[in-house]
Amino acid sequence: MTVARFGRVAVTALSSLILPLLAAGFLATLLITLAPGFGVDERELDNRFSAEGVANIRRSMAPQRNVLISYFSYLKGVSHGDLGVSRAFDRPVVQLLKERAAVTGINLAVGLSIGWAAGFLLASSGMLRRLSALRPAWVTCSGAMLCIPSALAAFAVVVMNGPAGLAVAMAIGPRIFRYADNLFRAGGRRAHVLCARAKGLSDYRLLVNHIYPSALPELIALAGVSVNIALGAVIPVEVFCDRPGIGQLAWKAALGRDLPLLVNITLMVTAVTLIANRTSDMLIRALGRRAL
Amino acid sequence: MKRVALVLVSVVFVTALAANLIAPAGYEKQFRDSPNARPSRQFPLGTDELGRDRFSRLLYGSRVSLLLAPAAAAFATLLGATLGLVAGYAGGWLEGLILRFTDLFASMPGLFLLFTLRAILPLNVSPGVSVCVTFSLLALLGWTSGARVVRAAVIQVRNSNYVLQARAMGCRPLRVLFIHIAASLRPVAATQFWLYVPVFLLAEANLSMLGLGVTEPLPSWGNLLSELQNYRAFLEAPWLLAPAVLLLIVLGSLQFLFADREVGQ
Numbered sequence: 001m002t003v004a005r006f007g008r009v010a011v012t013a014l015s016s017l018i019l020p021l022l023a024a025g026f027l028a029t030l031l032i033t034l035a036p037g038f039g040v041d042e043r044e045l046d047n048r049f050s051a052e053g054v055a056n057i058r059r060s061m062a063p064q065r066n067v068l069i070s071y072f073s074y075l076k077g078v079s080h081g082d083l084g085v086s087r088a089f090d091r092p093v094v095q096l097l098k099e100r101a102a103v104t105g106i107n108l109a110v111g112l113s114i115g116w117a118a119g120f121l122l123a124s125s126g127m128l129r130r131l132s133a134l135r136p137a138w139v140t141c142s143g144a145m146l147c148i149p150s151a152l153a154a155f156a157v158v159v160m161n162g163p164a165g166l167a168v169a170m171a172i173g174p175r176i177f178r179y180a181d182n183l184f185r186a187g188g189r190r191a192h193v194l195c196a197r198a199k200g201l202s203d204y205r206l207l208v209n210h211i212y213p214s215a216l217p218e219l220i221a222l223a224g225v226s227v228n229i230a231l232g233a234v235i236p237v238e239v240f241c242d243r244p245g246i247g248q249l250a251w252k253a254a255l256g257r258d259l260p261l262l263v264n265i266t267l268m269v270t271a272v273t274l275i276a277n278r279t280s281d282m283l284i285r286a287l288g289r290r291a292l
Numbered sequence: 293m294k295r296v297a298l299v300l301v302s303v304v305f306v307t308a309l310a311a312n313l314i315a316p317a318g319y320e321k322q323f324r325d326s327p328n329a330r331p332s333r334q335f336p337l338g339t340d341e342l343g344r345d346r347f348s349r350l351l352y353g354s355r356v357s358l359l360l361a362p363a364a365a366a367f368a369t370l371l372g373a374t375l376g377l378v379a380g381y382a383g384g385w386l387e388g389l390i391l392r393f394t395d396l397f398a399s400m401p402g403l404f405l406l407f408t409l410r411a412i413l414p415l416n417v418s419p420g421v422s423v424c425v426t427f428s429l430l431a432l433l434g435w436t437s438g439a440r441v442v443r444a445a446v447i448q449v450r451n452s453n454y455v456l457q458a459r460a461m462g463c464r465p466l467r468v469l470f471i472h473i474a475a476s477l478r479p480v481a482a483t484q485f486w487l488y489v490p491v492f493l494l495a496e497a498n499l500s501m502l503g504l505g506v507t508e509p510l511p512s513w514g515n516l517l518s519e520l521q522n523y524r525a526f527l528e529a530p531w532l533l534a535p536a537v538l539l540l541i542v543l544g545s546l547q548f549l550f551a552d553r554e555v556g557q
Contacts, residue, residue, distance in 0.1 A: 020395065020396050020399055023396050024396060024399075024400055027396075028408070031408060031409070031412055034412065143544060143547050144540065144544060146490075146543070146547070147490070147494075147539060147540045147543035147544050147547070148536070148539075148540070149494050149497040149498045149501065149514075149517075149539070150498055151497070151498050151501040151502065151517070152497070152501070152517065152520070152536055155520050155523060155526075158523050159523055159526070159527075228401060231401050231404075232401060232402060232403045232404075235403050235404070235407075235498075235502070236498050236501065236502060239502055240501075240521070250404055250407055251407070251502055251504075253407070253411070254407035254408075254410060254411045254504055255503065255504070257411045258411075259408070259411060259412065262404075262407055262408045262411055263408060265404060266400065266401065266404040266405055266407075266408050269401040269404050270399055270400050270401060273399055273400075273401060274399050277399065
């Protein structure tokens with residue numbers, strides 16, 4: 001790859017990551033400035049201030065009400081690692097996020113690992129003749145689990161005294177199973193796979209040498225999407241399982257109407273989602289080039 | 293199995309619609325002499341801590357969830373289909389703009405964004421408004437997949453023979469778009485609609501269980517399930533899971549009915 005081409009790819013990847021984030025940040029600032037009560041100082045209600053004093057307070061708050069000024073001052077803060085101060089917790093947002101990121105990271109890692117392992121292995125087992133009789137049971141179980149809200153799955157985990165990550169896995173696993181099962185079955189119907197089977201290739205070799213490689217791009221895309229699903233599941237899970245992670249922080253911020261904190265969490269999660277999706281896109285492209 | 297599923301969904305739906313006739317009491321009527329009562333002939337699912345009949349609340353809650361989730365799904369489908377239709381037909385910069393906007397919405401985490409939007413709303417909204425707001429927000433954030441699917445379908449159709457013939461006969465662009473192309477997209481829109489319904493039912497359940505969806509005293513499946521936050525209460529009163537069972541029946545039946553459309557994926 002030439003330097004110019006590498007530069008072009010890097011610029012494209014960065015712009016597809018940074019531009020949506022900048023746009024999301026602007027939307028977030030717009031939402032904050034439109035929120036009821038924003039830009040109003042409680043000192044305005046204090047009788048001890050004269051009319052002139054109240055007017056001065058209002059004048060000092062005026063720049064905050066301007067969306068563009070607020071946005072650029074927010075960006076300036078972000079470039080210095082300052083995400084503002086949480087109203088509900090009265091602490092810097094960065095500090096709160098740092099404290100809780102590890103808990104959420106562990107929940108996500110456990111959930112994604114168990115969910116992927118279970119979904120992938122069960123979908124693979126459906127392609128093996130010896131185990132294919134169990135497939136209807138897996139389809140029924142995954143269907144039933146898709147009907148359960150993540151909060152209820154978290155409740156089940158609390159009752160069983162299991163790890164919070166298990167509830168995240170209960171949200172991820174059935175989706176991975178359904179998608180992988182469809183992919184593998186479609187792969188199994190392809191002409192070259194049928195031909196290989198007719199020639200007497202074993203189920204394991206069919207799966208590893210023919211079906212997995214053809215399903216790989218879609219599975220990589222699913223890996224990117226599954227991060228987003230897991231992040232969505234992590235809020236009710238952390239709330240119900242009482243784990244001090246970012247999901248629980250977002251819930252507390254929503255209940256306390258702590259918009260600066262909520263917006264920063266939303267932007268952070270958006271960044272993680274975008275990175276996961278772009279990484280999977282790049283991997284798929286790299287695979288495509290290698291195949292060519 | 294599809295017939296059984298259809299019967300089950302119909303029974304739940306009709307029962308929910310006829311809640312006024314079937315329910316032994318109103319959803320906010322309090323029986324102050326019998327709070328936290330166990331199931332009995334008078335209260336088939338017992339009463340909650342405020343003495344309200346859980347069975348009546350379940351019937352009214354089913355009506356809220358089963359009427360508003362399809363309404364939100366219809367709104368999301370309409371929004372996504374309109375944007376997808378315009379993007380697919382217009383092409384060029386307008387298509388690019390709509391796609392970027394769609395990508396932006398799709399990349400933002402739905403539940404986190406819902407929290408943010410919900411937190412912006414005034415605190416003193418009535419329960420009725422909170423229901424409408426919850427489902428409207430779900431629709432406003434959930435239209436993106438519909439827009440992409442409809443756009444892809446329009447691109448396939450826009451150069452087909454009947455569209456070219458309509459154009460050659462002098463049909464105006466808006467007529468071609470909304471009469472000829474939109475008519476052929478009905479199956480795609482219907483599929484999107486039925487994919488949205490279970491997603492919105494689950495999202496409402498999650499939001500209301502977290503106390504950020506439908507507010508008291510109005511019942512919904514989600515806020516009825518929020519009683520489970522005290523999980524020790526469930527061990528003594530497993531009938532608290534009745535809304536979850538109904539949710540499972542309805543969503544499971546929808547999966548059977550629309551198995552070929554991959555509901556829930």
